[in-house]
Amino acid sequence: xxxxxxxxxxxxxxxxxxxxxxxxxxxxxxxxxxxxxxxxxxxxxxxxxxxxxxxxxxxxxxxxxxxxxxxxxxxxxxxxxxxxxxxxx
Numbered sequence: 001x002x003x004x005x006x007x008x009x010x011x012x013x014x015x016x017x018x019x020x021x022x023x024x025x026x027x028x029x030x031x032x033x034x035x036x037x038x039x040x041x042x043x044x045x046x047x048x049x050x051x052x053x054x055x056x057x058x059x060x061x062x063x064x065x066x067x068x069x070x071x072x073x074x075x076x077x078x079x080x081x082x083x084x085x086x087x088x089x
Contacts, residue, residue: 001068006068006071006072006075007075009072010072010073010075010076010079011076011079013072013073013076014076014079014080018076025050025080025083025084026046026083026084026087029046029047029049029050029080029084030046032046032049033045033046033048033049036049045084046084047081047084047085048081050077050078050080050081050084051077051078051081053073053077054073054074054077054078054081057070057071057073057074057077058074061074
């Protein structure tokens with residue numbers, strides 16, 4: 001798949017289906033950050049959650065490098081992390 005198509009698919013996911021299911025990314029990732037912070041007993045930020053989720057996709061791609069969904073999801077998580085960081089500044 002062409003890189004533009006991967007990014008288009010990631011854009012579609014973060015602006016439609018996923019947001020309907022999980023709410024706004026900054027709210028969902030803040031919720032996850034709070035839970036991870038309590039469990040790990042260290043401070044985790046919402047953007048770190050998004051980047052860690054992207055790393056989950058990297059780990060999965062090591063096993064299955066042709067799995068397209070992981071590339072799409074990784075691009076989506078990177079975009080969410082960037083949005084959270086630049087909107088908070």
